[in-house]
Amino acid sequence: MKAKWLKLISCAVICCTMLVSxxxxxxxxxxxxxxxxxxxxxxxxxxxxxxxxxxxxxxxxxxxxxxxxxxxxxxxxxxxxxxxxxxxxxxxxxxxxxxxxxxxxxxxxxxxxxxxxxxxxxxxxxxxxxxxxxxxxxxxxxxxxxxxxxxxxxxxxxxxxxxxxxxxxxxxxxxxxxxxxxxxxxxxxxxxxxxxxxxxxxxxxxxxxxxxxxxxxxxxxxxxxxxxxxxxxxxxxxxxxxxxxxxxxxxxxxxxxxxxxxxxxxxxxxxxLRQSEIAVPALSKVSVNGVPASLPAYMIGGSNYVRVRDVAALLAGSAAGFDVQWNAAAGRVELTSFTAYTPLGSENAVLPPESKTVASVTEPTVVDGISYMTAAFNIGGNSFYKLRSLGDLCGFLVDWDAETQTVNITS
Incomplete structure (x- = not known):
């Protein structure tokens, strides 16, 4: 894993509502x-x-x-x-x-x-x-x-x-x-x-x-x-x-x-400071090392959030591949870099058409044994992250191409 993910980048998120206890x-x-x-x-x-x-x-x-x-x-x-x-x-x-x-x-x-x-x-x-x-x-x-x-x-x-x-x-x-x-x-x-x-x-x-x-x-x-x-x-x-x-x-x-x-x-x-947001179904255009693809996403606070397993499946076999495991006892996602991901068969499933109110995940994401707090939401039992946040954690580069409205991923 690249050393740069040790220092989390600042990602501005526009929040429509802030819920405290x-x-x-x-x-x-x-x-x-x-x-x-x-x-x-x-x-x-x-x-x-x-x-x-x-x-x-x-x-x-x-x-x-x-x-x-x-x-x-x-x-x-x-x-x-x-x-x-x-x-x-x-x-x-x-x-x-x-x-x-x-x-x-x-x-x-x-x-x-x-x-x-x-x-x-x-x-x-x-x-x-x-x-x-x-x-x-x-x-x-x-x-x-x-x-x-x-x-x-x-x-x-x-x-x-x-x-x-x-x-x-x-x-x-x-x-x-x-x-x-x-x-x-x-x-x-x-x-x-x-x-x-x-x-x-x-x-x-x-x-x-x-x-x-x-x-x-x-x-x-x-x-x-x-x-x-x-x-x-x-x-x-x-x-x-x-x-x-x-x-x-x-x-x-x-x-x-x-x-x-x-x-x-x-x-x-x-x-x-739990975050409560309106999630709107969307489709995120991406490009992985120049190859176009798409990911089901929710638009939340002006940014697209995608399922972590969908990203893992998309990057499987590439230099940026990572594994995803759900720790039910701890209630958290655990990622392992440079490890093969075994698809469950439910990746890239179509999202329900209706918008919904969602709450932020409050448990840390564990990457190679180290815990990090990352902007994420649990929706329908799946964890949704910003691609840029996942890239920072797992060592792949994420850039936005405004002309083509595409997220470019480089492993």
Whole structure:
């Protein structure tokens, strides 16, 4: 298999409806889902409610890329709110809390590969430069933060300087007062002196070490809101803040206290953001190494999707041939490159004439033992893919000839 399929290409998909677990998304010009991550690990045994595997994060980002989402940073939300730019058709905001080292070692390369962007809210006190050489350090360094911030795909926000319950090792307080919430009996002036000093220090350190002109974003520790804090954010020019309650953010009502969806191993992005589309039967004209052919297809969101088995049969015996197996236990398609395909006899069957509403496949496609999230739909028990997506996975070239309205496949 050609090495190029290791890096998935970006395929724009125009979606008529976005379904999340809560229902249909309305008014796409003001609403967007915000995703919340914390730590990443390469060890599946170390996952929990706050930690997912790097592989899962990669598949989350591949799903967003494949289905045409545009990742927004806090500065982008400010521009949209101020009318400087428009909300993209399929917006998403990706956030990380705390400032774990994995944000640089695992997440950052995936963001670069998939074209996604993320906001990282750091606990500034924990970003210790002198610990950069420690093999077991868990926090980012300012050098790593600077590199990410300068890339343009990461924006650094505040998760306080050191008010993430350090006295309880970062865990929830037994007295129920967490993060930046006011202390028992604390006056507003006392709060502003205590918490204001912390926020000032966080902003000063972030701007000093990132090159950012300002800090646009604040993530409430534990999602614990306090109206006194809102006044401080307003005074210090921090325009965007998030909580931890699930829901769709609607920036028409403001940029503060935005809800977020926590992504876990049990709730990946593909399950949260299921795509619902209208599939219209079509016939896709193709050419394989110059030989004309055709494939039954569904027109979905402006693109033709074809059955993976039809493509496997079409390429059987060529240098781009691959095998297709259905893993019923896992509910997923498994492909093996450079392997003979045995036809079932049902390939290239005529599609029913009526249009239908279809949902995206949420399980990954496994290619030579490696899982990838690929734009696909399950229709009538068959998996339908974009030819370009299959080509990227299986190592054959796909080009569009606008003059002849033909998809050219070269093995």
């Amino acid at each position: 809560f229902g249909t998304c309305e008014a796409a010009d003001t609403k967007l889902p915000i995703l919340m991550y914390h730590d990443l690990t390469e060890d599946p045994a170390k996952t929990n409610s706050m930690t997912i595997t790097g592989e899962r994060f990669r598949m989350d980002m591949e799903y967003l890329q494949q289905f045409g989402y545009t990742a927004l940073l806090p500065s982008d939300l400010i521009d949209i709110k101020n009318g400087v730019r428009e909300m993209p058709e399929k917006p998403i905001m990706i956030t990380f809390d705390d400032g774990y080292r994995s944000g640089y070692t695992i997440a950052y390369p995936v963001l670069q590969q998939t074209g996604m962007k993320a906001a990282i809210a750091v606990i500034a006190y924990n970003m210790q430069t002198e610990n950069a050489a420690l093999a077991d350090r868990h926090a980012l360094t300012w050098e790593e933060i600077y590199e990410m911030a300068q890339s343009g795909i990461v924006e650094i926000g505040s998760h306080t300087y050191n008010l993430h319950n350090p006295q309880y090792k970062g865990n929830s307080s037994p007295n129920g007062i967490d993060g930046v919430q006011r202390l028992s009996g604390e006056s507003q002036s006392g709060y502003h002196a205590r918490v204001g000093a912390d926020l000032n220090m966080a902003i000063a350190m972030i701007t000093q070490h990132t090159g950012q002109q300002k800090v646009n974003y604040f993530s409430y520790p534990f999602g614990a809101y306090d109206s006194y804090m809102q006044q401080l954010l307003d005074e210090m020019g921090v325009s965007v803040s998030t909580l931890t309650n699930p829901g769709v953010a609607n920036i028409a009502t403001g940029l503060h206290r935005l809800p977020r969806y926590r992504i876990t191993m049990e709730q990946p992005v593909s399950a949260l």
